[in-house]
Amino acid sequence: MRRSIINDPDELIPQALEGLALSHPTLLELHAEHRFLTRKEPARNKVGLVSGGGSGHEPLHAGFVGTGMLDVAVAGAVFASPTALQVLEATRAADSGRGVVQIVKNYTGDVLNFRIAGEISGDDAIETEIVLVDDDLATETEDGGGPGRRGTAATVIVEKVCGAAAEEGATLAEVAEIGRRAAASARTMSLALSAGTHPGDEEPQFTLGDDEVELGVGIHGERAAQRVPFTDADGLTDMLLDPLLAELELGHGDMVLAIVNSLGSTYPLELNVVARALHHRLGEAGIEVSRSLVGPYVTSLDMHGVSITLMPLDDEMRRLWDAPVRTPALTW
Template identity: 90%
Template sequence: MRRSIINDPDDLIPQALEGLVLSHPTLLELNAEHRFLTRKQPARDKVGLVSGGGSGHEPLHAGFVGTGMLDVAVAGAVFASPTALQVLEATKAADSGRGVVQIVKNYTGDVLNFRIAGEITGDDAIETEMVLVDDDLATDTEDDEGPGRRGTAATVIVEKVCGAAAEAGASLQEVAEIGRRAAASARTMSLALTAGTHPGDGQPQFELEADEIELGVGIHGERAAQRASFADADGLTDLLLDPLLEELGLARGDEVIAIVNSLGSTYPLELNVVARALHHRLGDAGIEISRSLVGPYVTSLDMHGVSITLMPLDDQLRSLWDAPVRTPALTW
């Protein structure tokens, strides 16, 4: 039986948003009616950035509102898209006169509601561009009619580089193009040892045998297309890294950003052992991890699992990644 530290499940999202704002009063402001967060001091004369989606993935997206990243983050219910009305109001709040880039994870509800909001804001003379993040290698199929790859932890990279470009004064089209280029080149693989549990529910979303892992799990607890045998940390890292290296075609001398991401309950000791394996494996291949994050950045409630994201770096993307940022969850 899984217990949660909550009051009424129906109040979980608004109370959590309020708590985040109270904890960062100089950075954030809450629009309680439409459940979105904005910068405490709105930016002026720059391209606006808005993102969002279902809750349960914290610190994504609310934790990345601030200088150098998002202007607005809009929150749906747990694992459910915000409504088109929420996104519409959030997009209006992000606009300072130079248009708004919507950064959207590739899930049907998110894409639909952000697209509707973008069409409506056009009636209000707010120009928008959508950047779709679709980095999940486990859902890369040849079905052109399907929804395509899911959006996962590469969203953090896209929000960061787009945010830096917008702060530097780039145009709407330039910011969107940078985001699309980053999204197109990043890939992620995930695995889970145990599933997450919805707040207020007593049972996890799926069960695994003691010697099994879910390989290619989604951040909403979606079952993977395959299961694999449990292994030690080095072996689990290889299960994630092998398909990433094959897909990206990295060669000796290449540089990458790497994110070793907790899916919820994976603790820092475990993550750092995976990071160690990743550094050694890529180092032996002559591939440099020149920038990295290790920690919980895109979670799936309390899922005990890990994801690895890799994105090749060039001079422009490195400069945008290194640009100053100040948000509750990412600051340098």
């Protein structure tokens, strides 16, 4: 039986949000009624940024509220979209008169509720733009059918570069264009050695044999199209990098931003071994890892797994990535 450190499962999200706000009193303010967090000191005269989605992916999204990233993050239940009303109130809170960019991972509920909120916001004379993040290479379809690629760890990149552009005073259209360009060029692949377990549940979302790996798993525990034999860290890293390098057509002289991301219970020793393999593999191909993150940024409860995100870097994206940021989960 999987045990969790919780009180009442129905109060898990509001209590966790309260704990995060109490732990960062100079950065965050909790709006308990609609379950969203804002900057403690709201920004003025800039494009607002709001994002959110189901809980269980922490530190995404609330951990990225602050100077240089989000103005507001709104939280749904575990792996469930926030309601349109929550998103509407969060969008209103993000607006300082220059419009709001809504950064949305590509899942049906999130897309629907953010679009509804954006339409209603227009009645309040709040202009909005949606930036859809759809980086999960495992859900690429040849015919473009279905809901399309899922949104995963590239969301961190989009929130960061949009946040930097907004701080510089870019217009609503300019911030949205930067976010869309980042989303269009970033791709992610994930694998899991074991599934996550919902708080209060006794069983994980799926089970794997000791010699099996779920290759292409989703951040909500969505099953992958294939299971592959377990191997060592270098081999697992290659499984993730091979399709990414082919998709992005990266080659000698290219520069990338790389995120080696824990899906929940993967600990730093493991992540750093993957990061080592990534640097060596790309270096041998003449590809420079110009910027990187290694750690838990977009998790899936306690899933034991890892994802790799790659995005080619040009001068503008590197500048926006390097711009100052101060949030609970990302600061430089």
